Amino acid sequence: MRRGWDVQVISLLPGGDLRGELEAAGIPVMDLSMNRGMPDPKAIWRLARALRRFRPNVLHAHMIHANLLARVVRLLVPVPVVVCTAQNTLEVGRTFRTERSTHLAYRLTDFLCDLTTQVSREGYARFLEGKAVRPDKLRFVPNAVDTQRFVPNPHTGLRLREELGIERDAFVWLAVGRLEEQKDYPILFQSFSQVVPEYPRVQLLVVGQGSLEKELRQLVESLGLQTSVRFLGLRKDVPDLMNAADAFVMSSAWEGMPMVLLEAHATGLPIVATNVGGIPDVVVQERTGFLVPPKDPTALAEAMKRLMGLPLEDRLKMGSEGRAWVVSHYSLDAILNLWEALYTSILAQKEA
Numbered sequence: 001m002r003r004g005w006d007v008q009v010i011s012l013l014p015g016g017d018l019r020g021e022l023e024a025a026g027i028p029v030m031d032l033s034m035n036r037g038m039p040d041p042k043a044i045w046r047l048a049r050a051l052r053r054f055r056p057n058v059l060h061a062h063m064i065h066a067n068l069l070a071r072v073v074r075l076l077v078p079v080p081v082v083v084c085t086a087q088n089t090l091e092v093g094r095t096f097r098t099e100r101s102t103h104l105a106y107r108l109t110d111f112l113c114d115l116t117t118q119v120s121r122e123g124y125a126r127f128l129e130g131k132a133v134r135p136d137k138l139r140f141v142p143n144a145v146d147t148q149r150f151v152p153n154p155h156t157g158l159r160l161r162e163e164l165g166i167e168r169d170a171f172v173w174l175a176v177g178r179l180e181e182q183k184d185y186p187i188l189f190q191s192f193s194q195v196v197p198e199y200p201r202v203q204l205l206v207v208g209q210g211s212l213e214k215e216l217r218q219l220v221e222s223l224g225l226q227t228s229v230r231f232l233g234l235r236k237d238v239p240d241l242m243n244a245a246d247a248f249v250m251s252s253a254w255e256g257m258p259m260v261l262l263e264a265h266a267t268g269l270p271i272v273a274t275n276v277g278g279i280p281d282v283v284v285q286e287r288t289g290f291l292v293p294p295k296d297p298t299a300l301a302e303a304m305k306r307l308m309g310l311p312l313e314d315r316l317k318m319g320s321e322g323r324a325w326v327v328s329h330y331s332l333d334a335i336l337n338l339w340e341a342l343y344t345s346i347l348a349q350k351e352a
Helices: 019-024 042-054 064-073 099-112 121-129 154-164 185-195 213-222 238-244 259-266 297-308 312-330 332-351
Strands: 009-011 029-031 058-062 081-086 115-118 138-140 172-176 203-207 229-233 247-250 271-274 289-292
Touching: 019 029, 042 064, 058 064, 058 332, 064 081, 064 099, 081 332, 099 121, 115 121, 121 138, 154 238, 172 185, 172 238, 172 259, 185 203, 185 213, 185 297, 203 238, 213 229, 238 259, 247 259, 247 297, 259 271, 259 312, 271 297, 289 297, 312 332
Parallel strands: 009 029, 058 081, 081 115, 115 138, 172 203, 172 247, 203 229, 247 271, 271 289
Antiparallel strands: none
16 A cells, blocks of 8 residues: 555455454455355355455465465456465465365466466476466565564563563574464474473474364473473564574475565574475575474474574574575565566556
8 A cells, every 4th residue: 555556455264363454554354254174156256246346456366275266256357467376385285185286276277367476486396397387477476574573672572581481591492383284393392302301491482373283282291391382372472472582493394485484584583494395595504594304303403402502692693694684685675566566567468
């Protein structure tokens, strides 16, 4: 809206963490009343009605179900430009259980889309290899982070540590993400169980909710980590939590380009993460953090211990280099400029 665009957000599912924030900014939000994991043909008609009312120049969808819905609805409503963004290297789940089926769905509906983008270079390459999209209609466009919101603030971090009852000299790891298969928290907890014996005062804060929460809590208990791992649920103060942490850890089995890693680096945190998807585009090995293979708890544990064993000055240098890397490559203004250029270019081609 600040750039002169009228914006409306349409969510497939009801609710949503950002709804209040968007509406407070004057951005209308509606949902299609779908249920997670349940196909609903009526959602196409609900979306069609919304588009007829709003009459957008550009319909930009994110993730496979929304992408396919945006393409199909074009058969009912003449939307000038449809852009689809794949947020994961592997867009698999309850509906599309294999990469092959995902690529087939994209390929069959490609004629209904003007541009498909991937947030990771690996995802871009896999889409090309799987012939999911015509090469001339595929672009790599990374995610962006608000480097004014996610910024180092030690005073905020100390205050929050006190509120959480964490001692000032305790080393705190932070993990933020849905408690689902993709994030592979079992590997993280198995790794952490190898860290605790050497660093008994270490803490791991886990932010997020998901279908595996009960199972993961049981795993933490079975590993004897109840006093070292804290499940914080959904939080609206993630920037503060990042300032309260000493480092960030991610154990994902697959990823696109995780926003949370951009946010962590922007806050000045060094990162230990798995070397999958777009993560290597964010974490610079040996400079801003350490990358390890997925599904390898020992490698992850060793990287965590290595980071903890560094002098404070070296850890702070890693964090500051991470922020500098994100500011120079993934700042909000730079990526917004790129999106606006893509929108206006496609619109101009349509009008020519």
